[in-house]
Amino acid sequence: MSDGADRVWSVSEHLDSILGQLSPLEAIELQLLDAQGCVLVEDVTVPVALPPFENSSMDGYAIRTADVKAATDAHPAVLDVIGDIAAGSGELPTVGPGQAARIMTGAPLPPGAEAVVPVEWTDGGTGGGPVSTMAAHSTDASASGGEVRVYQGAETGQFVRARGSDVAAGELALAAGTVLGPSQIGLLAAIGRGTVTVRPRPRVVVVSTGSELVQPGEPLGPGRIHDSNSFALTAAARDAGAIAYRVGAVADEVETLRATIEDQLVRADIVVTSGGVSVGAYDVVKEALSSLGGGSSFGSEEGDEDAPEGGGADFGHVDFRKLAMQPGKPQGFGRIGPDRTPLLALPGNPVSAYVSFELFVRPVIRTLMGAGAVHREVVRARCVTAIEHSPQGRRQYLRGHHDRVTGTVTAVGGSGSHLVKALAYADALIVVPESSTSVAAGDEVDVILLD
Incomplete structure (x- = not known):
């Protein structure tokens, strides 16, 4: 049944009525890589300082600064090499006066040492002059004993990564609400977290409808077109942060569509359909989903004890509305199935479907994720192109x-809702308000940034 069939809703009213019925998904604990793209629900603090010990930032020699203070090319400091320290070393030699320890990048600074001199500042323990960068990388680091000549002094702490110089113990690493990308996951791993509590990425099932639709890669027959909506909307859902599943185009058959949607509910937090929501004779989505209430056999099993008398289970309710917008006037929204899964029914023209996704589906995905930024960024920009007609x-x-540099926006393509090429070249949506019927070149407009 339609909610106020004769009423025309504003974009804001429709979106508010959708988001007002939704809340973020329940938090779960996931392994780090499984949590990529998810939103933290807890503050994460650092249990141990990072790095947890002083370590070398260079391949070279751990030394006492007093021993190399006066070192020059003409008068190098000559130090006894007492051993090698590699990354991961446990027992460390103590560096005393006149001594040095060969050290690798990331290796712990030994007791007594105050700085590291890079191998390029030394003879590499060969008894010759300063080594070149290439020679430094080829020096035999496994040798110990002997002497090393140092040709340049070093300050205390030079080329040493101090304990806690990245983050200190007890410091906030990541705040609740952070979306976990590769660098955030790297930080969590570095501080020893194997799992994290997050809101999962919503699972979105995308269904295109239309008997005229053909899978890309297959030949077109008379009156047929390739299905682009399901691909564009699935990609858009993934871009918004969801796990998206594309269902092949469904023919204009009511029972087939109902069965398809019912089968998909097991893996859906959101269902998105495109096409069949207007007033035509073959608007299958509207016909199939307008009758989901009590009395519908959709979603019920034969002999279902929970089904109401005189019909099937109460499978939910979908409202179909007219919105004061172009493109995308016909829209549908409801909660269906035993878990009352949100279903958004979008129009079938490609541009109408994409614009509707950006305005309504993307905020739903972001809301279920618990993301802080639910809406796209909106800026003011000077419109280079005159818009001669707006309804x-x-x-x-x-x-x-x-x-962004000039603060301008230029219209791309016409207003037709079938112009897919123009959409591919756009990175923004120009918003012409309801009260305006035209925009002069140079006028400022609201712009929704898509990139």
């Missing part, structure tokens, strides 16, 4: 290219 009383969304 009175409807908010128009035009594809555009935004230049």
Whole structure:
């Protein structure tokens, strides 16, 4: 049943009515790599200082600064090499006066040492002059004993990574609300966290409808077109942070569509359909989903004890509305299935479907994720292109290219909702408000940034 079939909803009213029914998904504990793209629900503090010990930032020699203070090319400091220290070394030699320990990058600074001189500042223990960079990398680091000549002095702490110089114990590493990307996961691993508590990425099932749709890669017959919506919307869902599943195009058959959606609910936190939501004779989505309430056999098993008398289970309710927007006037939203999974029914024209996704589906995904940034960034920009006609009383969304440097936006392509190429070249949506029927070149407009 339609919610106020004759009422025209504003974009904001429709979105608010959707988000007002939703809350973030329940938090779960995941292994680090499984948590990529998820949102933290807890502050993570550092249990142990990072790095946990003083270590060398160079291949070279651990020394006492007093021993090399006066070192020059003409008068190098000559030190006894007492051993080698590699990364991961446990027992460390103590560096005394007139001594040095050969040390590798990342290896712990030994007792008594105050700095590290790079191997390029020495003769590499060969008894010759200063080594070149290439020679430094070829020096036999396994040898111990003998002498090393140092040709340049060093300050205390030079080329030494201090304990806690990255983060100190007890310091906040990541705050709740952080989206975990590669660098955040690297930090969690570095401080020893094997698991983390997050809100999972929503699972989005995308279904295109239309008997005219053909899988890309297959030949087109008369009156047929390739299915682009399911690919674009699945990619958009992944870009928004979801785990998205694309379902092949479903023919314009009510029972087939109902069965398809019911089968997909087991892996869906959100269902998105495109096509079939207008007033045409073959608008299968509207026909199939308008009758999901009590009395529908959709979603019920034969002999289901929980089914209401006189029909099947109460499978939910989907409202179909007219919105004061272009493109994307027909929209549908409801909660279906035993878990009351959100379903958003979008129009079928490619641009209408994509714009509708950005305005309604993306905020739903971000809300279920618990992300702080639910909406795309909106900026003001000077419109280079004159927009000669915009429908009175409807908010128009035009594809555009935004230049951050000049603060301008240029319309890309026309207003037709079938112009897929123009959409591919757009990185923004130009918003013409309901009260305007045109925009003069040079006027400022709101711009929704897509990139």
